[in-house]
Amino acid sequence: MTAKLVLENLKNRPMRTLLSVALIAVPVTLILCLVGLSHGMLEDTQRRTRGIGADIIVRPPASSFLGLSGAPISQGFVDFFQKQPHVKMTLGVVNQPVQGVTLGATGIDLAKFSAMSGGFTFLSGGPFRQPDDVIIDEYYADEKGAKVGDHLKLLNQTWRVCGIIASGKLARIVLPLGVLQELTSNPGKVSQIYIKLDNPANTQQVIQQLKSMPALQDYPIYSVEEFTSLFSINNIPGLKQFVWVIISIGVAIGFAVVCLSMYMAVLQRTREIGILKSLGGSNWFILRIILVEAMIMGIGGTILGILLSFGAYWLIHTLVPASIQMVIVPSWWPISLAITLVGTAFGALYPGLKAARHDPIEALAYE
Amino acid sequence: MNKSPIIQTRDLRKVYQVGKVDVPALRGVDLAVAPGEFLAIVGPSGSGKSTLFHIIGGLTPPTSGQVSVAGQDLASMSDADRTNLRKRTVGFVFQKFNLLPNLTARDNIAVARYIAGMDSRPDPEFDELLRLLGINERLDHKPSALSGGEQQRIAIARAVVNRPSILLADEPTGNLDTENSKAVLAILRDLNRRLGQTILMITHNPEAAAYGHRTVHMRDGKIV
Numbered sequence: 314m315t316a317k318l319v320l321e322n323l324k325n326r327p328m329r330t331l332l333s334v335a336l337i338a339v340p341v342t343l344i345l346c347l348v349g350l351s352h353g354m355l356e357d358t359q360r361r362t363r364g365i366g367a368d369i370i371v372r373p374p375a376s377s378f379l380g381l382s383g384a385p386i387s388q389g390f391v392d393f394f395q396k397q398p399h400v401k402m403t404l405g406v407v408n409q410p411v412q413g414v415t416l417g418a419t420g421i422d423l424a425k426f427s428a429m430s431g432g433f434t435f436l437s438g439g440p441f442r443q444p445d446d447v448i449i450d451e452y453y454a455d456e457k458g459a460k461v462g463d464h465l466k467l468l469n470q471t472w473r474v475c476g477i478i479a480s481g482k483l484a485r486i487v488l489p490l491g492v493l494q495e496l497t498s499n500p501g502k503v504s505q506i507y508i509k510l511d512n513p514a515n516t517q518q519v520i521q522q523l524k525s526m527p528a529l530q531d532y533p534i535y536s537v538e539e540f541t542s543l544f545s546i547n548n549i550p551g552l553k554q555f556v557w558v559i560i561s562i563g564v565a566i567g568f569a570v571v572c573l574s575m576y577m578a579v580l581q582r583t584r585e586i587g588i589l590k591s592l593g594g595s596n597w598f599i600l601r602i603i604l605v606e607a608m609i610m611g612i613g614g615t616i617l618g619i620l621l622s623f624g625a626y627w628l629i630h631t632l633v634p635a636s637i638q639m640v641i642v643p644s645w646w647p648i649s650l651a652i653t654l655v656g657t658a659f660g661a662l663y664p665g666l667k668a669a670r671h672d673p674i675e676a677l678a679y680e
Numbered sequence: 681m682n683k684s685p686i687i688q689t690r691d692l693r694k695v696y697q698v699g700k701v702d703v704p705a706l707r708g709v710d711l712a713v714a715p716g717e718f719l720a721i722v723g724p725s726g727s728g729k730s731t732l733f734h735i736i737g738g739l740t741p742p743t744s745g746q747v748s749v750a751g752q753d754l755a756s757m758s759d760a761d762r763t764n765l766r767k768r769t770v771g772f773v774f775q776k777f778n779l780l781p782n783l784t785a786r787d788n789i790a791v792a793r794y795i796a797g798m799d800s801r802p803d804p805e806f807d808e809l810l811r812l813l814g815i816n817e818r819l820d821h822k823p824s825a826l827s828g829g830e831q832q833r834i835a836i837a838r839a840v841v842n843r844p845s846i847l848l849a850d851e852p853t854g855n856l857d858t859e860n861s862k863a864v865l866a867i868l869r870d871l872n873r874r875l876g877q878t879i880l881m882i883t884h885n886p887e888a889a890a891y892g893h894r895t896v897h898m899r900d901g902k903i904v
């Protein structure tokens with residue numbers, strides 16, 4: 314019966330109900346998009362790092378695990394690692410941001426890279442032939458509408474697209490190592506070094522051995538597995554706090570929308586509240602109706618928010634497939650529902666208590 | 681009538697505070713109503729008739745004096761006790777019908793049963809009563825689709841659905857035309873005769889008052 318009262322109330326003011334639900338959905342979508350983007354970007358980077366086929370990564374001194382700038386490691390190290398026991402091959406690469414932090418170009422020796430990773434899968438075109446050649450992945454090609462033979466402006470230069478590769482290995486934009494070293498004024502230097510072993514089982518042993526060398530004291534050395542596991546929301550500075558800020562905004566908006574919406578509803582229904590009281594409806598009964606109504610709008614808002622996050626997902630995949638990755642994270646659906654319900658419950662509390670405390674005689678006399 | 685009264689008030693007073701001004705609505709009401717009585721209450725507007733109903737029906741506490749309803753002392757009742765009194769001991773019928781606008785007639789009646797905790801029990805007698813009220817066909821309509829007379833009959837059905845000891849009807853025909861008024865009054869008389877329902881009815885109309893066994897007059901917050 315409570316359900317019926319609530320549903321009829323919601324149905325009776327469809328515009329108010331829909332507006333409230335839509336407003337509640339906005340922060341839900343925001344939260345889900347933020348989480349989806351974080352997960353998407355991290356998973357994508359993990360996948361591309363694993364695609365390199367290396368077992369160990371050597372990073373420059375004092376670098377955070379996120380991003381790199383410049384190429385501070387001397388290429389001599391690459392040859393040095395090559396001579397260590399169990400090392401099958403090494404690959405020094407230069408990383409250069411292209412657009413924000415999400416999109417970068419990587420300079421490689423294509424032959425060495427192919428040996429380590431099994432090579433790119435070319436969807437069209439092929440390897441570098443000229444110094445101004447660039448290889449791009451399918452998503453970046455999509456985003457730029459580029460085909461093999463087209464020219465692209467990158468890093469203040471014009472490049473010719475020589476090949477388009479399947480995404481999932483190393484980077485979206487690949488340049489010849491030497492060319493990128495020249496361009497960034499880092500001849501003979503690399504940003505990081507990938508090492509492939511004769512047998513992945515030797516990874517820890519080799520890492521221990523490398524770490525024990527005095528010359529490598531300052532260099533972070535990770536197994537690829539360990540390195541990719543660092544890509545989590547908790548490890549990205551500020552991201553966790555940012556998620557909390559968005560969650561707080563979500564709670565606040567849910568609170569404000571429901572408070573306003575239910576406050577108006579309670580005013581409009583003063584007389585009906587008086588009627589329910591004259592029939593013996595207790596304060597708790599009245600409060601419960603208001604709370605349940607708010608909760609239903611909260612649930613509706615969450616569902617709509619989830620649907621909208623699919624819309625955002627589709628938009629991002631269609632418009633900027635290379636720059637931004639987003640995944641749908643269903644494990645956050647119940648979390649966003651809980652966030653919304655907390656906001657709506659608190660928002661409904663004041664109007665609900667106001668309704669419950671209405672004097673029945675005055676409420677019945679209300680026009 | 682030698683039965684002990686179902687309603688008894690002694691020196692019942694009610695003062696409303698409007699801003700800083702005290703408005704005395706009841707100034708010492710002494711009233712006894714026997715079980716099964718159909719009592720008409722008449723009096724000029726503002727004489728305190730509705731206030732008397734509100735106190736007997738547990739919508740508001742008295743300021744002073746004694747009042748007992750169906751064996752319960754209302755003067756010492758808590759808010760929660762008065763809420764319970766409204767669930768089952770009294771039923772209200774108002775001049776303005778006061779049906780819930782979003783619910784069908786059937787659901788308006790069902791809400792009263794639900795609130796009183798009586799909704800799970802089937803009630804063949806009540807179905808009989810619905811036929812008596814002539815509203816069986818109209819139960820699935822919302823109040824806005826019902827005539828005034830139909831709405832008031834639904835309101836009466838809602839008021840008696842939980843078998844209250846007392847039915848309080850505050851100008852039940854005040855918004856109805858003559859024909860519908862007669863129908864409603866006949867229903868009240870039927871309820872009283874067939875089920876022994878105790879009824880208190882406020883009215884301005886002497887013809888309506890004549891349906892009751894007895895008429896009391898109120899003026900300036902007192903029974904005269």
Ligand SMILES: Nc1ncnc2c1ncn2[C@@H]1O[C@H](COP(=O)(O)OP(=O)(O)O)[C@@H](O)[C@H]1O
Nearest residue numbers: 696698703705724725726727728729730731732
């Ligand atoms: N809720 C209230 N607050 C303040 N004054 C009230 C209230 N209800 C009734 N009164 C006052 O009490 C007096 C009696 O009113 P009421 O019981 O409604 O009389 P009647 O029903 O006989 O017309 C009137 O002077 C009225 O203004």
Ligand SMILES: [Mg+2]
Nearest residue numbers: 729730731850
């Ligand atoms: Mg009155």
